[in-house]
Amino acid sequence: MKPAESKREAERAGQLNGIRSPEDGLNRSIVALLEKDGRMPFSEIAQTLGVSEGTIRNRVNGMKETGMLRIVAIADPVAAEYQADAMLGLRVAPGHTPEAVAKRLGADQSVVYVLWVAGRYDLMVEVVSDDRESFLRFLETQIHGATDIADAEIMLGLRNFKNQFLLKREWEDRHG
Numbered sequence: 001m002k003p004a005e006s007k008r009e010a011e012r013a014g015q016l017n018g019i020r021s022p023e024d025g026l027n028r029s030i031v032a033l034l035e036k037d038g039r040m041p042f043s044e045i046a047q048t049l050g051v052s053e054g055t056i057r058n059r060v061n062g063m064k065e066t067g068m069l070r071i072v073a074i075a076d077p078v079a080a081e082y083q084a085d086a087m088l089g090l091r092v093a094p095g096h097t098p099e100a101v102a103k104r105l106g107a108d109q110s111v112v113y114v115l116w117v118a119g120r121y122d123l124m125v126e127v128v129s130d131d132r133e134s135f136l137r138f139l140e141t142q143i144h145g146a147t148d149i150a151d152a153e154i155m156l157g158l159r160n161f162k163n164q165f166l167l168k169r170e171w172e173d174r175h176g
Contacts, residue, residue, distance in 0.1 A: 026051065030059055038071045084155035086127050086135065088143065089121035096148035098122045104148070110138050113119060121153070 026049065033045050046053040063069035092098050102114045105125055111153065113126035129135035143152050 026055075027059060027063060027068075030056060031063075034060075034069075034071060044173075071156040076106040085160065086126070087155045087157065088123075088127060089155065090123040090125060090149055091120075091150050091154040092122040093150040101148050105142060108138065108142060110134070 042053045042056040046056045074130050098116045110127050110129050115124045137166050
C-alpha cells in the first residue's frame with residue numbers, strides 16, 4: 001500500500017490523530033458544544049468536558065482533517081426575518097437528472113437546502129427570500145417554465161417550530 005493510500009485508509013478507519021470514530025463519546029460532546037457555538041474557545045470546551053485544551057485542539061483538528069467536522073456560519077432565516085420560507089417538492093423532467101437540477105438550483109443564494117429523495121418527489125428544496133416579490137421572481141425564473149422540472153409543489157412555511165440544522169435559540173426560549 002502506498003503512503004497516501006494508507007493515510008486514506010487510516011482516515012476512513014477514523015484512527016488518524018487519535019480520532020477513533022464519529023461515535024467516539026468525546027468527539028460527540030465536542031461537536032455538540034460546537035453546534036451551539038461554533039466559536040467556543042477550546043479552553044472553554046476543555047473545561048466543560050474535563051479534559052485538556054490540547055486534547056480538544058487535537059480532536060477538533062483531527063476531525064476537520066478527516067472530513068468529519070466542518071465549522072461554518074449559517075444564517076437563521078427566522079432570526080433574519082425572511083418574509084418567505086418554502087419547501088418545494090420537485091419532480092425532475094424525463095431526460096434530466098436530480099443531480100443536475102440540484103446543482104442548478106443550489107447555485108441560487110435563496111436555496112438553502114436540496115435533498116434527493118425517494119417517493120412522490122425527486123428533490124426537496126428549501127428556499128428563503130427577503131420578501132414575497134423576490135420569492136415569486138425565484139419561482140418564475142427557476143421553477144415554472146424550467147425544462148428540467150416536470151412538476152413542482154410549493155409549500156409556503158407558516159411557522160418554523162424546529163430546524164436542528166440551523167443554529168437557533170432553544171425552541172422553548174422563543175415560545176415559552
